[in-house]
Amino acid sequence: MGTIPPARLRADARRNRDRILRAAVTVFAQDGPYVPMDEIARLAAVGVGTLYRHFPDREALILAVVRASLAAMAARARAAQAEERCAWDAMLRSLRGSPELRLTLCLPDRFLPATAEVIRADPEIRRIRGELVGQIEDLVQAARQEGTLRPDVGAGDVIHLFSTLLHVVHRMPAETAEAVYERSWEIVLDGLRARPGEALPGRALTAADVTAGFSSR
DSSP: OOOOOGGGSOHHHHHHHHHHHHHHHHHHHHHOTTSOHHHHHHHHTSOHHHHHHHOSSHHHHHHHHHHHHHHHHHHHHHHHHHHOSSHHHHHHHHHSOOHHHHHHHHGGGGSOHHHHHHHHHOHHHHHHHHHHHHHHHHHHHHHHHHTSBOTTOOHHHHHHHHHHHHHHHHTSOHHHHHHHHHHHHHHHHHHHBOOSSOOOSSOOOOHHHHHGGGGTO
């Protein structure tokens, strides 16, 4: 039994579905993806029956959360490209530690192997992730061309740096994580800005260099 496509839902049913997804994003980020389903329903202020009508099992809910989080990140990148005058600002706006980005980085460590495999194989997740990576590649290239990003940095370098930063900070105590994140963010940005100086060792990493393992891990 599959989930009901959002486009076919009535307005009230769509609101319930959105509330469930928001509650799941919050609780997954805090406590992992195996919180009792009735607790997610309680946080969403819906009945357990309503939750199961939209998401017949935990796997369906997890897939929906990952899809929605990646789609939100892609929408954020599209808006940044359209609205920011400077490619550097658009790139930073796309990569800033949104709840969706933090969630998609912290969840893989918490999935059971079978769940992780279902997520890796999901065509919609692969499609959205590919779109998002393409957007970041475009922004990195544009920032290099406008002279704000150092020319020896590639999209893979940028993706790796910010994903590593967010992943590590997520593992820290909450009382220090935000302060560490803000300071580390500025240090990373300072290293990425174009300026006269020595070139980095090796070659610029491409997005393919750092995302090739997504389909096999």
